[in-house]
Amino acid sequence: MEQLLQQIINGISLGSIYALIALGYTMVYGIIKLINFAHSDVYMLGAYIGYFCMTKLNLGFLPSLVIAMILCTIVGVTIEKVAYKPLRNSTRIAVLITAIGVSLFIEYVTMAIAGANVRSYPPMTGLMAESFNIGSINITMQQLITLGITILLMVLLQFIVKKTRIGKAMRAVSLDQDAAMLMGINVNSTISFTFALGSALAGAAGIMVGVYYNSINPLMGMLPGLKAFVAAVFGGIGIIPGAMIGGYFIGIIEVLVSGYGNSMYRDGVVFAILILVLIIKPTGLLGKNIREKV
Amino acid sequence: MLEIKNIDVHFGMIHALKGVSFTVNDGDIVTLIGANGAGKKTTLRTVSGLKKPTNGEILLDGKNITHTSAQDIVRMGISHVPEGRRVFPTMTVLENLELGAFLRRDKDGIARDLKMVFERFPILADRRKQAAGTLSGGEQQMLAIGRALMSRPKILFLDEPSMGLAPLLVQEIFNIIKDINSSGTTILLVEQNASMALQIADYAYVIETGSIVLSGTGAELMQSEDIKKAYLGG
Numbered sequence: 001m002e003q004l005l006q007q008i009i010n011g012i013s014l015g016s017i018y019a020l021i022a023l024g025y026t027m028v029y030g031i032i033k034l035i036n037f038a039h040s041d042v043y044m045l046g047a048y049i050g051y052f053c054m055t056k057l058n059l060g061f062l063p064s065l066v067i068a069m070i071l072c073t074i075v076g077v078t079i080e081k082v083a084y085k086p087l088r089n090s091t092r093i094a095v096l097i098t099a100i101g102v103s104l105f106i107e108y109v110t111m112a113i114a115g116a117n118v119r120s121y122p123p124m125t126g127l128m129a130e131s132f133n134i135g136s137i138n139i140t141m142q143q144l145i146t147l148g149i150t151i152l153l154m155v156l157l158q159f160i161v162k163k164t165r166i167g168k169a170m171r172a173v174s175l176d177q178d179a180a181m182l183m184g185i186n187v188n189s190t191i192s193f194t195f196a197l198g199s200a201l202a203g204a205a206g207i208m209v210g211v212y213y214n215s216i217n218p219l220m221g222m223l224p225g226l227k228a229f230v231a232a233v234f235g236g237i238g239i240i241p242g243a244m245i246g247g248y249f250i251g252i253i254e255v256l257v258s259g260y261g262n263s264m265y266r267d268g269v270v271f272a273i274l275i276l277v278l279i280i281k282p283t284g285l286l287g288k289n290i291r292e293k294v
Numbered sequence: 295m296l297e298i299k300n301i302d303v304h305f306g307m308i309h310a311l312k313g314v315s316f317t318v319n320d321g322d323i324v325t326l327i328g329a330n331g332a333g334k335k336t337t338l339r340t341v342s343g344l345k346k347p348t349n350g351e352i353l354l355d356g357k358n359i360t361h362t363s364a365q366d367i368v369r370m371g372i373s374h375v376p377e378g379r380r381v382f383p384t385m386t387v388l389e390n391l392e393l394g395a396f397l398r399r400d401k402d403g404i405a406r407d408l409k410m411v412f413e414r415f416p417i418l419a420d421r422r423k424q425a426a427g428t429l430s431g432g433e434q435q436m437l438a439i440g441r442a443l444m445s446r447p448k449i450l451f452l453d454e455p456s457m458g459l460a461p462l463l464v465q466e467i468f469n470i471i472k473d474i475n476s477s478g479t480t481i482l483l484v485e486q487n488a489s490m491a492l493q494i495a496d497y498a499y500v501i502e503t504g505s506i507v508l509s510g511t512g513a514e515l516m517q518s519e520d521i522k523k524a525y526l527g528g
Contacts, residue, residue, distance in 0.1 A: 165396070168385075168389065168392070168393060168396075169393075169396070171382070171384075171385060172382055172385070172393050175382045175383065175384065175385070176380055176382060178344060178376065178380065179376060179380040179381075179382065180393075181343075181344060181364040181365070182342060182344070182364065182368065182373075182374045182376060182380075182442075183368065183393045183394060183396045183397075183441075183445075184364070184365045184368035184369060184396050184397040184445065185365070185393075185396055186363075186365050
């Protein structure tokens with residue numbers, strides 16, 4: 001029982017990372033129906049920016065987190081403006097292939113600049129290095145901080161999407177672009193804002209993964225990116241709460257499979273779940289087929 | 295006053311509008327009638343800025359808005375109720391109406407107009423918390439019109455407002471259109487239901503395969519033999 005609880009706590013930390021990345025996938029898909037393959041590389045850049053801030057600039061975790069989020073926002077918006085916006089009226093497959101191209105571009109440019117070798121985050125000190133026990137369950141401050149920041153960001157995101165003017169514009173554009181234009185909504189800036197939000201969350205995920213797992217490399221985004229995408233599909237692509245639930249679900253499953261079964265199978269199980277979801281409920285856990293009345 | 299001067303619109307190789315010109319005078323109900331695919335919808339979408347013409351110009355109160363963005367055209371006082379209502383289905387009735395006032399910052403004015411819309415369409419007030427997609431077709435049409443009024447337009451475009459509605463509701467929608475017009479809003483109405491449209495129109499244009507072929511007051515066109523044969527069923 002205690003081992004199970006311990007595993008679930010580890011799973012929640014991992015799930016937080018997946019959920020943060022999944023949100024970016026799902027929001028961008030919701031608004032322009034694009035699976036943004038470059039998103040996982042924005043996450044990787046977040047990890048590198050965090051690394052740079054903490055080792056070269058000797059900044060603490062929180063200022064590094066803020067810088068990583070801001071710079072990733074700029075990267076995300078730039079990707080959209082340079083690579084996707086000119087293709088707004090092209091076929092979806094053209095944009096998808098472009099996204100793969102952007103992804104490879106970022107990975108190999110990072111490799112050229114920072115080197116292909118694995119780098120390790122500096123060991124945490126002070127509060128971040130502490131941990132405590134409840135019974136025989138060990139909880140580290142890092143886990144608590146990861147969870148706390150993730151929840152804070154999700155609450156903030158929900159507030160932006162539900163309550164603010166730009167959030168309403170995002171929902172309107174994702175439901176019906178033409179009708180949104182007729183309301184006077186600027187579709188281009190709404191799309192940019194969506195990329196900004198998603199990229200900021202990916203940046204946060206990147207630095208938190210660096211702190212949590214210590215090692216980073218230019219191709220680190222690939223597998224977590226895929227799994228976060230699975231999380232987004234699992235919850236219902238385009239649906240924000242779905243990505244959150246999906247992220248935590250995938251994180252916990254993965255840790256449980258590693259803990260109780262064989263860690264070799266953990267990725268296999270995740271993708272098996274994706275296949276099952278697609279067979280049983282193609283629209284995902286929270287997905288709905290909305291039929292419009294005539 | 296809205297003046298459309300000689301506009302051409304292309305979709306790839308297809309020449310959808312061929313030198314269309316017409317005028318909508320302030321305070322009038324003007325209708326554009328024609329068969330399916332004649333170019334009525336394209337005309338409205340072009341004036342609203344959703345589609346750019348390849349030629350010609352569009353003037354609103356003398357200002358050239360041919361290359362103005364859809365956003366600024368809304369700001370300048372044109373509001374467009376698209377064909378098929380196009381309400382935001384998973385958002386509430388209230389949220390839909392608030393989106394209609396997206397470009398406005400005057401909170402008090404928005405609240406007043408919201409009240410006015412709810413007075414005009416009491417059913418929307420009852421359902422303000424309900425998702426727009428769950429409304430009936432007629433209610434969705436009212437919501438779409440209410441949403442368009444929330445931008446406080448000088449000119450209201452209505453694209454096939456009677457489409458898919460029961461006859462009783464069609465009559466109600468046309469009464470609403472007359473009522474909105476009599477409170478000072480100019481109306482540009484596109485309809486396949488030509489007899490209803492001509493009855494309430496001050497002026498009408500007939501569009502066929504991308505060109506205006508006939509125009510006159512609503513009453514004149516109702517008497518025209520050609521119109522009777524082609525659009526009024528006898």
